Amino acid sequence: MQKASLLLLAFICNLYIVLQAQENPYQKIFEAVQWRELGPPRAGRVSGVCGVNSDAQTYYMAATGGGVWKTADKGESWKNISDGYFGGSIGAVEVSTSDPDILYVGTGEETLRGNMSSGNGIWRSTDAGRTWAHMGLAGTKQISRVRIHRKDPNNVLVAAIGNVFRPSPQRGIFKSIDGGKNWRKVLYISDTVGASDLAIDPTNSQIMYAGMWHVLRNPYQFVSGGSGSGIYKSMDGGESWQNLTQNEGLPEGIWGKVTLSICPQRPERIYAMIENLNGGLYRSDDSGKTWEKVNSENKLRQRSWYFTRVYADPKNPDGVYVLNVSLHYSKDGGKTFSEVNTSHGDHHDLWLDPSNSQRMIVGHDGGAQISENGGKSWSSIYNQPTAQFYRVKVDNHVPFRIYAAQQDNSAIRINSRSVGNKIGFADWESTAGGESGYIVPDPIDPEIVIGGSYGGYLTLYDHNRDISRAINVWPDNPIGHGAEDLKYRFQWNFPIFYSAHDSSKLYVASNHLHVSKDRGQSWSTISPDLTKNDKSRQKASGGPVTKDNTSVEYYCTIFCAAESPAVEGLLWTGSDDGLVYVSKDAGKNWTNVSPPQLPEWTLINSIEPDPKDPSVCYLAATSYKNGDDRPYLFRTNDFGKTWLLITKGIALDHFTRCIRVDALDPFVIYAGTEKGIYISYNKGELWYPLQQNLPITPITDLVIKNNSLIASTQGRGLWIIDNLEPIRKANKSIQKPQLFTPNPSLRDYGSSQEKPTPHGKNLPSEIMLYSYFPNWSKKDTALIFLISDSNDTVSISSNFPTASQNKVEIKAGSNLILIPYTGSPATSFDNMVLWWSSLKGPSAYPGQYKIILKSNAFTDSLYCRIDKDPRFPVTDEDVKKNYDFIKSLRNKIDEAHKCILEMRDIKNQMNNFFSGLPDSDSLKELKLIKSEIDSIFTQVEQNLYQTKNKSNQDPINYPIKLTNKLGHLIALYGESSFPPPQQAIEFRDETFVKVDQEINRYKITASTQLQTLNEKIRILQLDAIRPKKIENKKG
Known part of the structure; x- marks a missing residue:
């Protein structure tokens, strides 16, 4: 009876754990x-x-x-x-x-x-x-x-x-x-x-x-x-x-x-x-x-x-x-x-x-x-984002790139963000290694990449020179052999990593740990066999009919390894047969510190030293190949002398593949499982789902870079959370409105396309401000200002129903507010047709900016950064010249287009005025003045803008005019940070003179003929025709 009660209690506890995995109490803060x-x-x-x-x-x-x-x-x-x-x-x-x-x-x-x-x-x-x-x-x-x-x-x-x-x-x-x-x-x-x-x-x-x-x-x-x-x-x-x-x-x-x-x-x-x-x-x-x-x-x-x-x-x-x-x-x-x-x-x-x-x-x-023709031709395979990746790494390029090996395909490196509006074909390429291995960029020169694949295959690829060379630790091709025949047993995706303290040290693991200080030209073995080395489990795989030896089943191998970021030479390894070893002296001596609670023959899939405390280390283990789907996560606080099982909150059938520590807050831990991602705010004591919009798919690896979390999956490609700040701080008892610090923005670096596409999604061009408003109502209003260090207003956004631009949607709970850091575009008008032209305002130049949010209920502010686009080798002064150039073009186009709108409004008023008057000789003088004004305004507008262009290809037939030419300068020079060439400045200045001449013709006409017309209209005791003024752009 007592045993039955205990079993029932255990079942209830396990059910509680499974249910706990279905909800995250902090989800509302970072939804x-x-x-x-x-x-x-x-x-x-x-x-x-x-x-x-x-x-x-x-x-x-x-x-x-x-x-x-x-x-x-x-x-x-x-x-x-x-x-x-x-x-x-x-x-x-x-x-x-x-x-x-x-x-x-x-x-x-x-x-x-x-x-x-x-x-x-x-x-x-x-x-x-x-x-x-x-x-x-x-x-x-x-x-x-x-x-x-x-x-x-x-x-x-x-x-x-x-x-x-x-x-x-x-x-x-x-x-x-x-x-x-x-x-x-x-x-x-x-x-x-x-x-x-x-x-x-x-x-x-x-x-x-x-x-x-x-x-x-x-x-x-x-x-x-x-x-x-x-x-x-x-x-x-x-x-x-x-x-x-x-x-x-x-x-x-x-x-x-x-x-x-x-x-x-x-x-x-x-x-x-x-x-x-x-x-x-x-x-x-x-x-x-x-x-x-x-x-x-x-x-x-x-x-x-x-x-x-x-x-x-x-x-x-x-x-x-x-x-x-x-x-x-x-x-x-x-x-x-x-x-x-x-x-x-x-x-x-x-x-x-x-x-x-x-x-x-x-x-x-x-x-x-x-x-549809019996296999003579086929549809594309480049529209299905279903790639399977084994591991994921990142480099130190700006913006960073992501490296992973795709099953039965090449290893790739892919941009974390693009200069276009999507992560397209141009944003990824093949790199070192093969389909199954770790792919590791050099920490100093990310154009040098080390990649592995099955059979102990190891390559160095130089992207700058397009040169690849084999640097295998031991170049004995094992295909077809059982592991027992080999000097070194390399797993299907054997570990590769650089030292966290000495970028010249490259580590590779077989059943031993090896190190090279000359990029693979020579190797030293710095450990004994760090596995159980059970010969009965190293036989040829497959059979009894067909053998199958590709190293997937190679056993008694080191499956993961790492060096402590906190202390140089503190090395950890985990084997596929369940052993954990640690060395405190760069591999001279090793100690078996395997968790005694771990079921025998359990694979250590991921090992993660704490970034700040050298005594703390985490591991993720799996035993699903032994028919056990339970999660196994452990933490040691004493260099492996004792281990604590830390799986509370993870569903019982979500076996664990990887674990990563947040370098900015080591209390925050992330785990990848067979069916999703989890987060812990207390070093693994309790876990919550971090699935968000991520599909149900196996998570094979995680890596943290800067403020981002990147996941590789076994069937849905690569995914990224760009800003962990709201997630990291979600458990801090937030009761009042909160703004979360945005990641630095890169000036003029791409945009996001929202329509469905088989390509990856890019970051938006705006500053991404996450916020939490616990008590927001539909009646609440908000103004968001982006202010420069010199106290200039770069942009203003609002949730006002009447807002014509930079309108944001705000609701109770978690919000993402996109704040533009480009100045307002020049004024446009309906059915405008321009050829290779842009009306955009200047992008804010690099530096620190202040975001101020003012609502009827509260005011809050924080600082953010806009950084130089790393593609451009320019000085701050160069960027300022570019900014001023684009701003001047935007302002002049804006002035000209407002002039056109004012002239059109005056002409409409005149037409309406005269359409209601009788055909009388006494009105001939008025009509003559109107006709003169009409003629001048038409000439001015046609000189500023080609009115005959009604469709996109019309400019080929009807030559573009002045504002189109100025907009072309924005299109040419507004997408970079380079200072404008001298010839561009000269052409701008010449064109400005011509635009000003036309605007002055309008102003003179408005102050003379129009004034005369209005004086005569007043004699008739009728309402005068008043030009409609439109406010000039700022920022």
Whole structure:
């Protein structure tokens, strides 16, 4: 009884922890702070694809870490449709043929890599993906196929691989006849055998074939094949099954992965790709009674566990596709194959239109692509921001750049902000290393980058010279070998880091720690083996059919390492087999300080020394490859002598991948987990979600730079919070209105495009002021002033309903107020057409500025900075000259345009006045004066502005006039900080003379002819015509 009570109490406590992860009491203070998606738009791995039979525009793809995506324009653009409901790893997506609004999604990828993520069962949509409902099977973890009855969308079957990290009964084929409300397991072999595929006869939904797969993973071994693998057939809609594995023609011995396809033109023809020593492509022409091996080429069956899928051509009975590194097609029933070119390798899924097999969608490690001509051409993969990254680093460039290695693609460096209006293709490029490693820029010269990849591959890349060279610690290529054969065991993404105190020291970790002081020209090993070095866990991986040794499963390796920012030579390492070591003397002596609470063989994924206190260190560990999804975060306050588990508040199934300390406030800690990001305000004692708008996706790494937090994900690219200040201070018992110090702005450095785009989002051009107003009402008003050191007003913003420019929206709670630091633009008018011209005001020159917010309830102020654009090697005086030049142009254009508006107003008043008068000889003199005024005003306006231009290309026909020419100077010189060239000053001055001549003509006419006209109008005792004055621009 006592034991039962304790178990109940433990359950309640755990439930409390899970619930705690769902809310953050400080969220209201920083709600306006959002994650900014950086991209890149280069797609990541896709494990499932599907088209719509009745709609050639619409397709779906299942990204392995990025959720479900939909295109309604044949791949021109893609939109995520699972955000807000679920996300992360997806294994299969299927559309009902009888009702295309009904979709089923099976979560948990079937590409069982060593760094894969799991799912939480089945999701269903009845409105083409707009909304979703969870339909159970959460324990299945990995789902390879979902199949829907062709006439009844409530009749659905699921092929579940199950939890591959431990034996599990949630494997096999599951069936529902009520749309997923209830499920029955209709085919189950054992707790180590899952379903690798499921094919339903397109002419008879009662007939179906299943591939069953004995598959298990652990941290150091992948097992593909064993008892229970085989082919099974059902003749009654999945209610009962017959084992075909022993049928004539099928291979003997151990089977691994099996995939299947039924030929729609000849449903008695069945294709099977079988992983076996004598495996390959098998075909049956009698509904599975007998079989023939038709092709055993290695190109079709290499890495069988990762590929090995087969698809019968729906229109050609002899046509068949096999997916592997390449996409292969046969026209002769599988005897010979040719390659179909796509934009990437490693193919995982294919959908073919049943009525037109030229129309298809393929999913591979580089995304999803659509073809309407049988693979001759394909849609783009550069519009899907679903990249998978392993680690993330930043450099000391201004603005800083971000470095990460994309799975099955190149390593990249990408700008944290752009000079354009988005983070586009021009803002990222390939860099050192390969697809899996740490990418580390030199702390002094960020154009020198060190990058790693699997196999111990290490390169130095010089961006200035476009030169790359290998600097491997030990250049023994390990591919195909088990870890036991190697002198040094380098993990798939082995640690690389520079010393925090000596920029000449470059560290790299295998099972030892190595250091170089000459950029990799030579290496010294400064540690013994810092792992358990268990030889039984260093054998060749894979089998019993196909070996697979790429170093993903290399075990007993150092997985993370770091030097204390507080003390030079204080080194920490964490291994994938659960050991933590510390050295206080730059590697001369090492002490095992592994946390005793850590489950055995748990991977230390991230280690983080405190930036100020050398005795404090944090670690993030994962044991999901041992079948344990619990979070493991630890802190030591005594150099590792004792450790404290610090996971309160983190959901029990959010296993932890990384932990980072805020350098500005070491009490603030950030953690990245399998399903999101958390924050702690008390060194990890209690955690709260920091998800904001970040999609549900695995967080592989975090890095803090200046005042920003950058996250790498396993399926949604790179994201950044630009200003941590409101988040960092949110727990400070804020009860009154609060303004948070903005990050320094870079003069004339880009803007933000709000419309949807596959590219990353840029920072806005304005100063980003976060604020918190706990009691704001709709009646409250606010004026925000940006004041220079010389007490000049740069800009004024307000929430006044009547505000015509710089209007801001303010609400109770958290707000982001964008404050422009460019002067007001010159006056414009309706339907204005200018050619290559700008009316913008000058950007404020570098320095300190004061922001003052005045409301009817309170007044507050703080200081911010505007820094020089680092692209321009200019002095402060140069910038001042640029400022003055642009300001003079803006002011002169403004004066001229106001003149035009005043003349137009006078002409309208005159027209209205005379339109109401009779046609009398006594009014002839008045009309003559009006005509003279009209003529002069028209000439003045036409000399200042080309009135004939009505559309954008008209200036080619009708020459531009004076204000357009001045605006062109702003366009030429207003986007930089360089002083204006002498010739630009001379041209400006000449043009100013011409503009002033025209303005003076207007003023003289207004003071003479118009004055005369008004005197005569007064004689008639009528209202005079009064010029409408418009205030001149300031700032």
